[in-house]
Amino acid sequence: MSTPLTTKPMPPWISTPHPLITHxxxxxxxxxxxxxxxxxxxxxxxxxxxxxxxxxxxxxxxxxxxxxxxxxxxxxxxxxxxxxxxxxxxxxxxxxxxxxxxxxxxxxxxxxxxxxxxxxxxxxxxxxxxxxxxxxxxxxxxxxxxxxxxxxxxxxxxxxxxxxxxxxxxxxxxxxxxxxxxxxxxxxxxxxxxxxxxxxxxxxxxxxxxxxxxxxxxxxGLSPDSVIISRLAAREAWETGVSRATMRGQELWAENMLRSENAREGLAAYREKREPVWKRSHL
The missing domain is CATH 3.90.226.10 (2-enoyl-CoA Hydratase; Chain A, domain 1)
Known part of the structure; x- marks a missing residue:
């Protein structure tokens, strides 16, 4: 038997309950x-x-x-x-x-x-x-x-x-x-x-x-869009090989990333010399 788990309420910033976990x-x-x-x-x-x-x-x-x-x-x-x-x-x-x-x-x-x-x-x-x-x-x-x-x-x-x-x-x-x-x-x-x-x-x-x-x-603390897309583009090499991964990253993600709220926020923060305030990712 597993050690009994301590049930804790989820923080208010979590929007959906996680699945039942017993182990x-x-x-x-x-x-x-x-x-x-x-x-x-x-x-x-x-x-x-x-x-x-x-x-x-x-x-x-x-x-x-x-x-x-x-x-x-x-x-x-x-x-x-x-x-x-x-x-x-x-x-x-x-x-x-x-x-x-x-x-x-x-x-x-x-x-x-x-x-x-x-x-x-x-x-x-x-x-x-x-x-x-x-x-x-x-x-x-x-x-x-x-x-x-x-x-x-x-x-x-x-x-x-x-x-x-x-x-x-x-x-x-x-x-x-x-x-x-x-x-x-x-x-x-x-x-x-x-x-x-x-x-x-x-x-x-x-x-x-x-x-x-x-x-x-x-x-x-970084842009969630940038983290998601950069990770996916890099990890394509696991599945497709390096050259094809580079192409697929460009095809699948570059346009969505550049059109995202977080891309605009990051570039605006740089121009305005302030820390960016990231939005939730919708990817």
């Missing part, structure tokens, strides 16, 4: 910021199928909620961000013949293959293994505690990392580093992950969440 804790640490904490520390924050479906619905709500501009994703406790799928449940599903991959389009944690509109910053507070690593690989920015490790141990369990990690480690790390990880299941230390460019900063555990939230505030 994660939802809070709003600052205006425009969503904080999602996987709340199964006694299970190293591994997720059952139900938990990952919930998060898929939550990220969809996050993208649609106009008052939210950046999310921070972390795990409860100081041992694990997410140890992946609940393997005991997976075995039960296999043995009973039930569907073992009834996941949302974003796949594991609703995130490992998520496209989405808005950024997700990860505060990795410990081990990110299996599906936890697959979800983290598709985050936008990652902060990690000194005890963090990263692994795709599926080959050690007779399965494979098929929720998005395999092409992502290849694109991020190159062929030989990717093969080192996926063919052995070994743990990547936080120091290696930082050297390889996966982790932005290694932050002491007691400061980790505060650092990630402060970083999210920086993003949330």
């Amino acid at each position: 994660s804790l939802i809070t709003f640490p600052a205006t425009h910021i969503l904080l999602v904490t996987i709340n199964r520390p006694e299970h190293r924050n591994c997720l059952p199928v139900e938990g990952t479906i919930e998060l898929g619905a939550l990220w969809k709500w996050y993208d649609a909620e106009p008052s939210l501009r950046c999310a921070v994703f972390t795990g409860a406790g100081d041992k694990a961000f997410c140890a992946g799928m609940d393997l005991k449940q997976r075995l039960e599903l296999i043995e009973t013949g039930e569907v073992a991959h009834d996941y949302p389009p974003g796949q594991f944690a609703g995130m490992s293959n998520r496209t989405g509109k808005k950024p997700i910053v990860v505060a990795c507070n410990g081990h990110a293994h299996g599906g936890g690593f697959e979800a983290l690989l598709n985050a936008d920015v990652i902060f990690a505690s000194p005890n963090s490790t990263f692994a795709l141990p599926e080959v050690l369990r007779g399965v494979s990392a098929l929720a998005g990690a395999l092409p992502r480690v290849f694109l991020l790390f190159g062929n030989h580093r990717a093969m080192d990880l996926i063919l052995t299941g070994r743990r990547l230390s936080v120091e290696e992950a930082h050297a390889w460019g996966l982790v932005k900063e290694i932050v002491p555990q007691e400061q980790l969440l505060e650092r990630a939230i402060e970083y999210a505030k920086v993003i949330a």
Whole structure:
């Protein structure tokens, strides 16, 4: 059983209620910021199928909620961000013949293959293994505690990392580093992950969440239209390759961005030598 969640009223600036969540804790640490904490520390924050479906619905709500501009994703406790799928449940599903991959389009944690509109910053507070690593690989920015490790141990369990990690480690790390990880299941230390460019900063555990939230505030303080469009245009390379991504970014988003209220506000603020006052994004 998960640790009981504390129900807190949503702040008045949230316009729509978030989906029912039973395996994660939802809070709003600052205006425009969503904080999602996987709340199964006694299970190293591994997720059952139900938990990952919930998060898929939550990220969809996050993208649609106009008052939210950046999310921070972390795990409860100081041992694990997410140890992946609940393997005991997976075995039960296999043995009973039930569907073992009834996941949302974003796949594991609703995130490992998520496209989405808005950024997700990860505060990795410990081990990110299996599906936890697959979800983290598709985050936008990652902060990690000194005890963090990263692994795709599926080959050690007779399965494979098929929720998005395999092409992502290849694109991020190159062929030989990717093969080192996926063919052995070994743990990547936080120091290696930082050297390889996966982790932005290694932050002491007691400061980790505060650092990630402060970083999210920086993003949330910018034009939401610019953040959404810049992120989508850059991430097109995951799907289409660099040259085609550049063309699609121009085709799909440039005109809408330049016609937006926030583009006018940003340029006017520059001309008038004042801080911009951003409007809600309607993208």
